[in-house]
Amino acid sequence: MTEFFDIVLAPPTVVFTVLLVLVVCYWVLAIVGLDLLETDTDLLGALGLRGIPSSVMISLFVAFTWFLCLAGYASLDELPWDGGPLDLLVVPGALAGGWLATRLLINPLRYVLPEPKVPSRDDFIGRMCVIRTGTVTAHFGQAEVHSEDGSSALVQVRKQDGDELVAGGTALIFEYDAEGEFFWVMPYDAALDPHRKGL
Template identity: 85%
Template sequence: MKEFLDIALAPPTVVFTVLLVLVAFYWVLAILGLDLLETDVDLLGAVGLRGIPSSIAISLFTAFTWFLCLSGYAFLDELPWDGGPLGLLVVPGALAGGWLATRLMLNPLRYVLPEPKVPSRHDFIGRMCVIRTGTVTAHFGQAEVHSEDGSSALLQVRKPGDEALASGDSALIFDYDAEGEFFWVMPYDVALDPHKKGL
Protein backbone atom coordinates (compact mmCIF):
# COMPACT_ATOMS: atom_id res chain seq x y z
CA MET A 1 0.00 0.00 0.00
CA LYS A 2 2.85 2.37 0.84
CA GLU A 3 4.49 1.74 -2.53
CA PHE A 4 1.15 2.44 -4.26
CA LEU A 5 0.74 5.76 -2.42
CA ASP A 6 4.37 6.69 -3.03
CA ILE A 7 3.87 6.35 -6.79
CA ALA A 8 0.35 7.83 -6.85
CA LEU A 9 1.46 10.93 -4.93
CA ALA A 10 4.81 11.39 -6.66
CA PRO A 11 5.23 13.66 -9.69
CA PRO A 12 4.11 13.41 -12.41
CA THR A 13 1.52 10.75 -11.42
CA VAL A 14 0.16 13.07 -8.72
CA VAL A 15 -1.25 15.34 -11.44
CA PHE A 16 -3.46 12.52 -12.71
CA THR A 17 -4.26 11.47 -9.15
CA VAL A 18 -5.61 14.95 -8.41
CA LEU A 19 -7.61 14.92 -11.65
CA LEU A 20 -9.05 11.51 -10.74
CA VAL A 21 -10.10 12.81 -7.32
CA LEU A 22 -11.82 15.76 -9.01
CA VAL A 23 -13.61 13.39 -11.40
CA ALA A 24 -14.79 11.26 -8.47
CA PHE A 25 -16.00 14.39 -6.67
CA TYR A 26 -17.88 15.48 -9.81
CA TRP A 27 -19.71 12.14 -10.00
CA VAL A 28 -20.65 12.34 -6.32
CA LEU A 29 -22.22 15.74 -7.04
CA ALA A 30 -23.91 14.33 -10.15
CA ILE A 31 -25.44 11.48 -8.12
CA LEU A 32 -26.74 14.08 -5.68
CA GLY A 33 -28.36 15.93 -8.57
CA LEU A 34 -25.79 18.72 -8.91
CA ASP A 35 -24.62 18.17 -12.51
CA LEU A 36 -22.12 21.00 -12.92
CA LEU A 37 -20.35 20.19 -16.19
CA GLU A 38 -21.65 19.43 -19.64
CA THR A 39 -20.41 21.33 -22.62
CA ASP A 40 -21.73 21.64 -26.15
CA VAL A 41 -18.33 22.74 -27.45
CA ASP A 42 -17.08 20.19 -29.98
CA LEU A 43 -13.65 20.00 -28.33
CA LEU A 44 -13.84 16.23 -27.82
CA GLY A 45 -14.92 15.75 -31.43
CA ALA A 46 -11.65 17.38 -32.51
CA VAL A 47 -9.71 14.58 -30.78
CA GLY A 48 -11.97 11.80 -32.02
CA LEU A 49 -14.06 11.34 -28.85
CA ARG A 50 -17.43 12.49 -30.19
CA GLY A 51 -20.50 10.39 -29.49
CA ILE A 52 -20.84 10.25 -25.71
CA PRO A 53 -21.45 13.01 -23.12
CA SER A 54 -18.31 15.04 -22.46
CA SER A 55 -18.40 14.31 -18.71
CA ILE A 56 -18.19 10.56 -19.38
CA ALA A 57 -15.46 10.90 -22.01
CA ILE A 58 -13.32 13.11 -19.74
CA SER A 59 -13.85 10.75 -16.79
CA LEU A 60 -12.83 7.68 -18.77
CA PHE A 61 -9.79 9.41 -20.24
CA THR A 62 -8.66 10.57 -16.78
CA ALA A 63 -9.13 7.13 -15.21
CA PHE A 64 -7.32 5.25 -17.99
CA THR A 65 -4.46 7.77 -18.11
CA TRP A 66 -4.01 7.69 -14.33
CA PHE A 67 -3.96 3.88 -14.30
CA LEU A 68 -1.45 3.64 -17.15
CA CYS A 69 0.82 6.29 -15.61
CA LEU A 70 0.69 4.56 -12.23
CA SER A 71 1.34 1.15 -13.81
CA GLY A 72 4.20 2.50 -15.90
CA TYR A 73 6.10 3.94 -12.95
CA ALA A 74 5.33 0.87 -10.82
CA PHE A 75 6.85 -1.30 -13.57
CA LEU A 76 9.97 0.88 -13.74
CA ASP A 77 10.38 0.62 -9.95
CA GLU A 78 10.45 -3.18 -10.23
CA LEU A 79 13.27 -3.22 -12.77
CA PRO A 80 16.61 -4.40 -11.42
CA TRP A 81 18.29 -1.44 -13.13
CA ASP A 82 17.51 2.26 -13.33
CA GLY A 83 14.78 2.93 -15.88
CA GLY A 84 16.56 6.09 -17.01
CA PRO A 85 15.17 7.46 -20.28
CA LEU A 86 12.21 5.06 -20.10
CA GLY A 87 10.72 7.27 -17.39
CA LEU A 88 10.36 10.07 -19.93
CA LEU A 89 8.08 7.87 -22.03
CA VAL A 90 5.58 7.00 -19.30
CA VAL A 91 3.49 10.18 -19.38
CA PRO A 92 3.23 10.45 -23.21
CA GLY A 93 2.50 6.71 -23.32
CA ALA A 94 -0.18 7.04 -20.63
CA LEU A 95 -1.83 9.94 -22.46
CA ALA A 96 -1.83 8.06 -25.76
CA GLY A 97 -3.03 4.87 -24.09
CA GLY A 98 -5.76 6.75 -22.21
CA TRP A 99 -6.99 8.30 -25.44
CA LEU A 100 -6.95 4.94 -27.24
CA ALA A 101 -8.76 3.12 -24.42
CA THR A 102 -11.42 5.84 -24.24
CA ARG A 103 -11.87 5.72 -28.01
CA LEU A 104 -12.31 1.94 -27.91
CA MET A 105 -15.06 2.41 -25.31
CA LEU A 106 -17.06 4.72 -27.58
CA ASN A 107 -18.83 2.12 -29.70
CA PRO A 108 -20.24 0.00 -26.84
CA LEU A 109 -21.17 3.15 -24.88
CA ARG A 110 -23.06 4.61 -27.85
CA TYR A 111 -25.53 1.72 -27.60
CA VAL A 112 -26.05 2.32 -23.87
CA LEU A 113 -25.87 6.13 -23.95
CA PRO A 114 -27.46 7.52 -27.12
CA GLU A 115 -26.05 10.85 -28.25
CA PRO A 116 -28.02 13.74 -26.73
CA LYS A 117 -30.50 15.41 -29.02
CA VAL A 118 -29.20 18.69 -30.40
CA PRO A 119 -31.77 21.49 -29.96
CA SER A 120 -33.18 22.74 -33.25
CA ARG A 121 -35.51 25.53 -34.31
CA HIS A 122 -37.68 22.85 -35.88
CA ASP A 123 -38.49 21.66 -32.34
CA PHE A 124 -40.92 24.61 -32.12
CA ILE A 125 -43.02 23.37 -35.04
CA GLY A 126 -46.37 22.10 -33.76
CA ARG A 127 -46.24 24.18 -30.58
CA MET A 128 -48.57 26.95 -29.52
CA CYS A 129 -47.25 30.50 -29.16
CA VAL A 130 -48.62 33.83 -27.91
CA ILE A 131 -48.46 36.86 -30.18
CA ARG A 132 -46.44 39.71 -28.62
CA THR A 133 -46.71 42.38 -31.33
CA GLY A 134 -49.81 44.44 -32.12
CA THR A 135 -50.44 42.38 -35.22
CA VAL A 136 -48.90 39.67 -37.39
CA THR A 137 -48.70 39.90 -41.15
CA ALA A 138 -46.87 38.13 -43.94
CA HIS A 139 -43.93 40.49 -43.35
CA PHE A 140 -43.92 41.29 -39.63
CA GLY A 141 -44.63 39.79 -36.21
CA GLN A 142 -43.20 38.32 -33.02
CA ALA A 143 -44.48 35.62 -30.68
CA GLU A 144 -43.43 34.00 -27.42
CA VAL A 145 -43.14 30.22 -27.22
CA HIS A 146 -42.20 27.89 -24.37
CA SER A 147 -39.93 24.88 -24.90
CA GLU A 148 -40.10 21.51 -23.16
CA ASP A 149 -37.79 22.64 -20.35
CA GLY A 150 -40.05 25.59 -19.52
CA SER A 151 -37.79 28.28 -20.96
CA SER A 152 -39.33 30.86 -23.28
CA ALA A 153 -38.14 32.34 -26.54
CA LEU A 154 -39.25 35.30 -28.64
CA LEU A 155 -39.58 34.26 -32.27
CA GLN A 156 -40.00 36.12 -35.53
CA VAL A 157 -43.32 34.94 -36.97
CA ARG A 158 -45.32 35.49 -40.16
CA LYS A 159 -48.91 34.67 -41.06
CA PRO A 160 -50.42 33.70 -44.42
CA GLY A 161 -53.98 34.69 -45.31
CA ASP A 162 -56.18 37.48 -44.02
CA GLU A 163 -57.32 36.13 -40.65
CA ALA A 164 -56.31 38.59 -37.95
CA LEU A 165 -53.80 37.86 -35.19
CA ALA A 166 -53.25 40.48 -32.48
CA SER A 167 -51.22 40.82 -29.27
CA GLY A 168 -52.21 38.16 -26.72
CA ASP A 169 -53.76 35.82 -29.30
CA SER A 170 -52.73 32.17 -29.42
CA ALA A 171 -51.34 30.74 -32.62
CA LEU A 172 -49.95 27.46 -33.90
CA ILE A 173 -46.42 27.28 -35.32
CA PHE A 174 -46.69 25.08 -38.40
CA ASP A 175 -43.51 25.71 -40.42
CA TYR A 176 -40.06 27.30 -40.39
CA ASP A 177 -38.56 29.38 -43.18
CA ALA A 178 -34.80 28.81 -42.98
CA GLU A 179 -33.99 31.45 -45.58
CA GLY A 180 -35.98 34.20 -43.85
CA GLU A 181 -35.30 32.79 -40.36
CA PHE A 182 -38.91 33.09 -39.24
CA PHE A 183 -41.79 30.78 -38.32
CA TRP A 184 -45.16 30.52 -40.04
CA VAL A 185 -48.12 30.66 -37.65
CA MET A 186 -51.88 30.39 -37.89
CA PRO A 187 -54.74 31.15 -35.46
CA TYR A 188 -55.47 28.20 -33.20
CA ASP A 189 -57.62 27.36 -30.19
CA VAL A 190 -55.39 27.10 -27.10
CA ALA A 191 -57.71 24.46 -25.65
CA LEU A 192 -56.52 22.08 -28.36
CA ASP A 193 -52.81 22.59 -27.58
CA PRO A 194 -51.11 19.24 -26.73
CA HIS A 195 -48.33 21.25 -25.01
CA LYS A 196 -50.70 23.43 -23.00
CA LYS A 197 -48.65 22.96 -19.81
CA GLY A 198 -45.69 24.61 -21.52
CA LEU A 199 -47.53 27.89 -22.06
Protein backbone atom coordinates in the same frame (compact mmCIF):
# COMPACT_ATOMS: atom_id res chain seq x y z
CA MET B 1 -0.26 0.38 0.49
CA THR B 2 2.42 2.95 1.29
CA GLU B 3 4.06 2.37 -2.10
CA PHE B 4 0.68 2.90 -3.78
CA PHE B 5 0.19 6.32 -2.18
CA ASP B 6 3.82 7.22 -2.86
CA ILE B 7 3.23 6.73 -6.59
CA VAL B 8 -0.28 8.26 -6.63
CA LEU B 9 0.88 11.44 -4.89
CA ALA B 10 4.24 11.75 -6.65
CA PRO B 11 4.69 13.86 -9.79
CA PRO B 12 3.64 13.50 -12.51
CA THR B 13 1.01 10.91 -11.45
CA VAL B 14 -0.40 13.39 -8.93
CA VAL B 15 -1.64 15.52 -11.84
CA PHE B 16 -3.84 12.67 -13.07
CA THR B 17 -4.84 11.90 -9.48
CA VAL B 18 -6.18 15.43 -9.08
CA LEU B 19 -8.04 15.14 -12.39
CA LEU B 20 -9.53 11.83 -11.26
CA VAL B 21 -10.72 13.43 -8.01
CA LEU B 22 -12.36 16.23 -10.03
CA VAL B 23 -14.10 13.64 -12.23
CA VAL B 24 -15.43 11.83 -9.15
CA CYS B 25 -16.68 15.13 -7.71
CA TYR B 26 -18.37 15.93 -11.04
CA TRP B 27 -20.31 12.66 -11.00
CA VAL B 28 -21.24 13.06 -7.33
CA LEU B 29 -22.71 16.48 -8.15
CA ALA B 30 -24.46 15.07 -11.21
CA ILE B 31 -26.00 12.26 -9.15
CA VAL B 32 -27.42 14.70 -6.57
CA GLY B 33 -29.10 16.57 -9.40
CA LEU B 34 -26.88 19.56 -10.13
CA ASP B 35 -27.27 20.61 -13.77
CA LEU B 36 -23.76 20.60 -15.22
CA LEU B 37 -22.67 21.86 -18.61
CA GLU B 38 -21.23 19.63 -21.29
CA THR B 39 -17.84 20.36 -22.81
CA ASP B 40 -17.56 21.58 -26.38
CA THR B 41 -17.81 18.44 -28.51
CA ASP B 42 -16.02 20.01 -31.51
CA LEU B 43 -12.64 19.56 -29.81
CA LEU B 44 -13.47 15.99 -28.80
CA GLY B 45 -14.59 15.25 -32.35
CA ALA B 46 -11.24 16.48 -33.66
CA LEU B 47 -9.57 13.94 -31.35
CA GLY B 48 -11.75 11.14 -32.67
CA LEU B 49 -13.84 11.04 -29.50
CA ARG B 50 -17.41 11.58 -30.63
CA GLY B 51 -20.66 9.72 -30.19
CA ILE B 52 -21.41 9.81 -26.45
CA PRO B 53 -21.76 12.66 -23.91
CA SER B 54 -18.52 14.59 -23.50
CA SER B 55 -18.62 14.18 -19.71
CA VAL B 56 -18.51 10.39 -20.10
CA MET B 57 -15.65 10.55 -22.62
CA ILE B 58 -13.53 12.86 -20.46
CA SER B 59 -14.18 10.72 -17.38
CA LEU B 60 -13.10 7.55 -19.21
CA PHE B 61 -10.00 9.23 -20.61
CA VAL B 62 -8.91 10.55 -17.19
CA ALA B 63 -9.55 7.19 -15.49
CA PHE B 64 -7.65 5.19 -18.12
CA THR B 65 -4.75 7.67 -18.20
CA TRP B 66 -4.47 7.73 -14.41
CA PHE B 67 -4.44 3.93 -14.22
CA LEU B 68 -1.85 3.55 -17.00
CA CYS B 69 0.40 6.21 -15.45
CA LEU B 70 0.12 4.51 -12.05
CA ALA B 71 0.80 1.07 -13.52
CA GLY B 72 3.72 2.39 -15.55
CA TYR B 73 5.55 3.93 -12.63
CA ALA B 74 4.74 0.96 -10.37
CA SER B 75 6.29 -1.37 -12.96
CA LEU B 76 9.42 0.78 -13.20
CA ASP B 77 9.82 0.65 -9.42
CA GLU B 78 9.97 -3.13 -9.64
CA LEU B 79 12.93 -3.06 -12.03
CA PRO B 80 16.29 -3.99 -10.52
CA TRP B 81 17.85 -0.95 -12.20
CA ASP B 82 16.93 2.71 -12.50
CA GLY B 83 14.23 3.31 -15.11
CA GLY B 84 16.20 6.19 -16.62
CA PRO B 85 14.82 7.24 -20.02
CA LEU B 86 11.83 4.91 -19.51
CA ASP B 87 10.51 7.35 -16.88
CA LEU B 88 10.08 9.94 -19.62
CA LEU B 89 7.91 7.60 -21.69
CA VAL B 90 5.32 6.83 -19.01
CA VAL B 91 3.29 10.04 -19.29
CA PRO B 92 3.05 10.19 -23.11
CA GLY B 93 2.43 6.44 -23.12
CA ALA B 94 -0.36 6.83 -20.55
CA LEU B 95 -1.94 9.67 -22.55
CA ALA B 96 -1.81 7.67 -25.78
CA GLY B 97 -3.09 4.54 -24.06
CA GLY B 98 -5.89 6.46 -22.36
CA TRP B 99 -6.96 7.97 -25.67
CA LEU B 100 -6.86 4.58 -27.42
CA ALA B 101 -8.77 2.79 -24.64
CA THR B 102 -11.43 5.52 -24.56
CA ARG B 103 -11.82 5.40 -28.32
CA LEU B 104 -12.18 1.61 -28.33
CA LEU B 105 -14.83 1.79 -25.60
CA ILE B 106 -16.85 4.48 -27.36
CA ASN B 107 -18.24 2.16 -30.05
CA PRO B 108 -20.22 -0.14 -27.72
CA LEU B 109 -21.19 2.79 -25.49
CA ARG B 110 -22.78 4.63 -28.43
CA TYR B 111 -25.57 2.09 -28.41
CA VAL B 112 -26.13 2.50 -24.65
CA LEU B 113 -25.62 6.24 -24.14
CA PRO B 114 -27.27 8.43 -26.81
CA GLU B 115 -25.41 11.54 -27.92
CA PRO B 116 -26.87 14.72 -26.39
CA LYS B 117 -29.48 16.35 -28.57
CA VAL B 118 -28.35 19.67 -30.04
CA PRO B 119 -31.05 22.36 -29.70
CA SER B 120 -32.52 23.43 -33.02
CA ARG B 121 -35.13 25.91 -34.22
CA ASP B 122 -37.00 22.92 -35.64
CA ASP B 123 -37.73 21.90 -32.04
CA PHE B 124 -40.34 24.69 -31.93
CA ILE B 125 -42.33 23.29 -34.85
CA GLY B 126 -45.60 21.84 -33.58
CA ARG B 127 -45.55 23.92 -30.39
CA MET B 128 -47.98 26.60 -29.32
CA CYS B 129 -46.83 30.18 -28.96
CA VAL B 130 -48.32 33.38 -27.49
CA ILE B 131 -48.37 36.48 -29.67
CA ARG B 132 -46.43 39.36 -28.08
CA THR B 133 -46.81 42.08 -30.73
CA GLY B 134 -50.02 44.05 -31.39
CA THR B 135 -50.67 41.95 -34.45
CA VAL B 136 -49.00 39.46 -36.78
CA THR B 137 -48.83 39.95 -40.53
CA ALA B 138 -47.06 38.27 -43.41
CA HIS B 139 -44.12 40.64 -42.83
CA PHE B 140 -44.04 41.30 -39.07
CA GLY B 141 -44.71 39.68 -35.73
CA GLN B 142 -43.18 38.20 -32.59
CA ALA B 143 -44.32 35.45 -30.25
CA GLU B 144 -43.17 33.72 -27.08
CA VAL B 145 -42.66 29.98 -27.23
CA HIS B 146 -41.57 27.51 -24.56
CA SER B 147 -39.13 24.69 -25.28
CA GLU B 148 -39.37 21.21 -23.82
CA ASP B 149 -37.12 22.09 -20.87
CA GLY B 150 -39.44 24.94 -19.88
CA SER B 151 -37.27 27.84 -21.06
CA SER B 152 -38.91 30.52 -23.19
CA ALA B 153 -37.80 32.32 -26.32
CA LEU B 154 -39.07 35.30 -28.29
CA VAL B 155 -39.19 34.37 -31.96
CA GLN B 156 -40.09 36.08 -35.21
CA VAL B 157 -43.40 34.84 -36.62
CA ARG B 158 -45.44 35.42 -39.77
CA LYS B 159 -48.96 34.39 -40.82
CA GLN B 160 -50.88 33.70 -43.99
CA ASP B 161 -53.40 36.23 -45.24
CA GLY B 162 -56.83 35.92 -43.66
CA ASP B 163 -55.67 34.63 -40.28
CA GLU B 164 -56.16 37.16 -37.48
CA LEU B 165 -53.62 37.09 -34.67
CA VAL B 166 -53.34 39.78 -31.97
CA ALA B 167 -51.35 40.27 -28.77
CA GLY B 168 -52.14 37.64 -26.15
CA GLY B 169 -53.62 35.26 -28.68
CA THR B 170 -52.30 31.76 -29.20
CA ALA B 171 -50.94 30.28 -32.40
CA LEU B 172 -49.42 27.05 -33.62
CA ILE B 173 -45.94 27.04 -35.15
CA PHE B 174 -46.10 24.80 -38.21
CA GLU B 175 -43.06 25.70 -40.33
CA TYR B 176 -39.68 27.41 -40.17
CA ASP B 177 -38.42 29.65 -42.97
CA ALA B 178 -34.63 29.31 -42.89
CA GLU B 179 -34.07 32.05 -45.47
CA GLY B 180 -36.17 34.64 -43.64
CA GLU B 181 -35.33 33.23 -40.19
CA PHE B 182 -38.94 33.27 -38.97
CA PHE B 183 -41.71 30.80 -38.17
CA TRP B 184 -45.05 30.43 -39.93
CA VAL B 185 -47.95 30.33 -37.50
CA MET B 186 -51.71 29.83 -37.58
CA PRO B 187 -54.49 30.46 -35.01
CA TYR B 188 -54.67 27.73 -32.37
CA ASP B 189 -56.87 27.05 -29.37
CA ALA B 190 -54.75 26.90 -26.19
CA ALA B 191 -57.06 24.23 -24.74
CA LEU B 192 -55.88 21.81 -27.43
CA ASP B 193 -52.18 22.24 -26.73
CA PRO B 194 -50.50 19.23 -25.06
CA HIS B 195 -47.66 21.51 -23.86
CA ARG B 196 -49.90 24.13 -22.23
CA LYS B 197 -48.34 23.53 -18.79
CA GLY B 198 -45.11 25.07 -20.03
CA LEU B 199 -46.81 28.38 -20.75
